[in-house]
Amino acid sequence: xxDQNFTGKSFLRLTSIKDIIRFKLGRKRxxxxxxxxxxxxxxxxxxxxxxxxxxxxxxxxxIFKPLSMESVYSLRRVNKILGRIYKVKQADRDTxxxxxxxxxxxxxxYTILKGxxxxxxESIPRDSVIAKIESNRxxxxxxxxxxxxxxxxxxxxxxxxxxxxxxxxxxxxxxxIREFDRYIRALDGVYYYARYVDDFIIFCHTKSDDxxxxxxxxxxxxxxxxxxxxxxxIRSEKLFDRTEQLSFLGYEHFFDCNSSVKIxxxxxxxxxxxxxxxxxxxxxAKNNDIPLLCLRLKFISGNYLIREPSQTDGxxxxxxxxxxxxxxxxxDPQQIKELDGFLMKLCRSKRGSVFRAIGATxxxxxxxxxxxxxxxKGFNQRKVYAIAKTEFSRIKDCWKRExxxxxx
Numbered sequence: 001x002x003d004q005n006f007t008g009k010s011f012l013r014l015t016s017i018k019d020i021i022r023f024k025l026g027r028k029r030x031x032x033x034x035x036x037x038x039x040x041x042x043x044x045x046x047x048x049x050x051x052x053x054x055x056x057x058x059x060x061x062x063i064f065k066p067l068s069m070e071s072v073y074s075l076r077r078v079n080k081i082l083g084r085i086y087k088v089k090q091a092d093r094d095t096x097x098x099x100x101x102x103x104x105x106x107x108x109x110y111t112i113l114k115g116x117x118x119x120x121x122e123s124i125p126r127d128s129v130i131a132k133i134e135s136n137r138x139x140x141x142x143x144x145x146x147x148x149x150x151x152x153x154x155x156x157x158x159x160x161x162x163x164x165x166x167x168x169x170x171x172x173x174x175x176x177i178r179e180f181d182r183y184i185r186a187l188d189g190v191y192y193y194a195r196y197v198d199d200f201i202i203f204c205h206t207k208s209d210d211x212x213x214x215x216x217x218x219x220x221x222x223x224x225x226x227x228x229x230x231x232x233x234i235r236s237e238k239l240f241d242r243t244e245q246l247s248f249l250g251y252e253h254f255f256d257c258n259s260s261v262k263i264x265x266x267x268x269x270x271x272x273x274x275x276x277x278x279x280x281x282x283x284x285a286k287n288n289d290i291p292l293l294c295l296r297l298k299f300i301s302g303n304y305l306i307r308e309p310s311q312t313d314g315x316x317x318x319x320x321x322x323x324x325x326x327x328x329x330x331x332d333p334q335q336i337k338e339l340d341g342f343l344m345k346l347c348r349s350k351r352g353s354v355f356r357a358i359g360a361t362x363x364x365x366x367x368x369x370x371x372x373x374x375x376x377k378g379f380n381q382r383k384v385y386a387i388a389k390t391e392f393s394r395i396k397d398c399w400k401r402e403x404x405x406x407x408x
């Protein structure tokens with residue numbers, strides 16, 4: 001029987017080093033447990049007040065963020081239990097990318113269909129999801145109460161569907177869309193299907209128009225809609241003769257001159273990386289803070305630890321992120337050379353808007369200080385830098401306007 005209780009021990013298994021600092025849990029395990037036990041008791045006695053949820057706007061959509069210890073830990077615990085009871089989890093981006101690369105290399109004729117579910121989180125009927133959770137009673141009363149409380153708070157109830165940024169929204173959406181996934185996989189002619197949140201891809205041998213009709217019909221049955229602006233159809237012949245490439249989940253799959261399938265980072269992501277490099281230098285022009293510039297370039301090109309090793313979840317190495325870990329399946333070395341060339345050219349250039357903003361003296365100092373920082377080390381040597389999580393917000397601060405900069 002799955003333990004669904006709220007206890008200090010169950011919360012400790014969901015705690016990161018960042019949480020210990022953020023919530024001032026103390027210096028040793030006994031102190032962590034003491035404070036987390038109090039949080040668990042408060043949730044059990046009083047429920048959880050989600051009225052203090054904050055939010056920010058990203059691409060016109062509200063992203064919610066729990067702030068209090070009670071809201072953070074109650075949602076994490078419920079999400080963990082949801083995943084275990086209903087066996088739901090988000091698909092792995094790297095696994096999908098590797099599978100697609102293998103399928104693309106098949107020399108037989110096939111058609112690839114790509115699509116997007118319009119307004120995914122906002123379109124999912126929350127009443128249907130909650131009714132499903134309430135009806136089977138597999139989830140304990142305490143966990144169901146937390147779900148009701150978060151959806152009934154004023155900030156969340158004001159937006160349609162499932163609130164973005166709330167951990168349980170991911171699990172609940174996966175639970176709801178499961179019927180769609182099963183239906184598409186069973187369609188005649190479909191031999192591969194994968195979905196990552198709202199993006200899906202289908203490999204088939206039958207008439208693709210009929211399959212898109214089936215996709216749209218099933219989505220409508222679930223009160224969801226296909227985003228017609230993002231529908232894409234690619235025939236294998238176009239890939240074989242290199243007149244097209246397949247873009248999915250931030251990667252591009254293409255045939256090189258030797259007819260081998262390669263994977264590279266999408267143009268949009270490359271542009272985003274270059275934009276962040278430029279913005280880091282422009283911010284350096286204002287603050288003259290060389291250590292911060294180096295920290296930002298290490299963050300962009302290297303790797304870093306985002307969660308400490310934990311014996312409780314079987315992860316002995318901790319959770320890593322960074323250029324290699326975010327682009328594991330990259331197989332086109334030319335892109336790494338391209339990024340290093342861009343960084344080197346920016347440092348050594350004696351003309352252009354960045355050079356004029358910084359000035360010769362400061363640029364020379366930056367060029368010396370940033371020597372040794374490279375994407376080649378980050379990817380091929382998996383260079384790991386000791387970057388404190390408390391520095392993340394300061395590192396990312398100058399990238400807040402990157403979308404505006406890219407439009408120029």
